[in-house]
Amino acid sequence: MTINKVMVVGGGGQMGNGIGQVAAVAGLDVTLVDISQEDLDRGLRRIDKSLERMVRKGELTDADAKAARERIGTSTDLEATGAETDHAIESIIEDVELKQDVFRRLDAVCRPEVILASNTSQFAISKIASATNRPDRVIGTHWFNPPPVMRLIEIVRGVETSDETLETIQQLAKRFGKETIVCEKDTQGFLTSRLIMILVVEAMRIVEEGVATPEDVNRACQLAFNHAMGPLATADMGGLDTFVKASEAMTHHFGDRFRPTQGLRALVNAGHYGYKTGRGFSEYGEAR
Known part of the structure; x- marks a missing residue:
């Protein structure tokens, strides 16, 4: 499937806003989703500062930074955003029950082909996927802090994650300008x-x-x-x-x-x- 629109749940947080920035710089339309506009505004301020640093360092032109920023929107309505997205990335706090609730809600509104990814650094992807009716399209994408700087995304397969899902996310990571490793066994803490x-x-x-x-x-x-x-x-x-x-x-x-x-x-x-x-x-x- 073609991925042009990405949503980041927990987009106001330290990792979520950075993930959204990477996707926007790569040319995708991004919606940051969080529980309050205050959280989202804080995330946007971090993105603004990060883009400014990249321009100062010569890593982005001023025009490219402005274009990336214009591709980033915000919302406190997870369901409405999920219904329109091509790919969802969850990046909330490390609480497996809260993550399962997010995935349950996303599963109810996202199109059947949409891949749901968790930025967890430790929890079993299969446990998170069990809250959905699409475990074959649930995967772990463990980013590193700060996402705009760190080169690696650790991809984690759940027990039922399909080969097609893995390949799609590997190709997306390339669009993000990242390198990947694959944790083939869904074990606590993965590799890194x-x-x-x-x-x-x-x-x-x-x-x-x-x-x-x-x-x-x-x-x-x-x-x-x-x-x-x-x-x-x-x-x-x-x-x-x-x-x-x-x-x-x-x-x-x-x-x-x-x-x-x-x-x-x-x-x-x-x-x-x-x-x-x-x-x-x-x-x-x-x-x-």
Whole structure:
């Protein structure tokens, strides 16, 4: 099928607005959907700042940035938007029951051929797909933060995801200018989350044991392993509140090696979630 219109559910959030921006830059018409216009306006402001940075860096012309921005609309009506879309991407908080509810609602209004994708970083795609009558057209597209910068989309097949669905999403990712890997087994945390989370949790333990500061842990991974950013900075960017939930889910499936540390819980209990609150394992000034 031809995909020209894309909707992003959770489009006001940190990941959702970035996904919408990528699709718009690639020439698709995008509708960001969220529960309030306030959330959507915040997402649009982030997109505006991101596009401005890309123009300053010479990654986009001013004309291309303006054209991309004009292709982005917003809505608080999921059903009305879903009835008109060619492809739906869910990017809400990591709560599997909420995700299932979104997919149930999308399934009821989207055309039968429309593929529904989840940006989950950990939940079984088959469990999300079970809320629909089209499990063969449900797939995981795990983006990385920030979506306009990161090159990879991890594609995750559910038990019933069809070959045609996989091929369509791989081709769409190429239109987005992204590279892909495929997680063939629908397992908790997929490939990338299992790898990064075990590194992040160990980095947290190192800090709590007083072995090194967060800054030196991050710097070690950047300089020794050529990581673009350190593991604690990665956790701060993604949100420590989100990381706690993901860590607890991974612990349930794979054991104590993924268990969230007490220091992490203390930061989250104090309302320090990382970039979005201005403080996590490091200080960032104003909330972002």
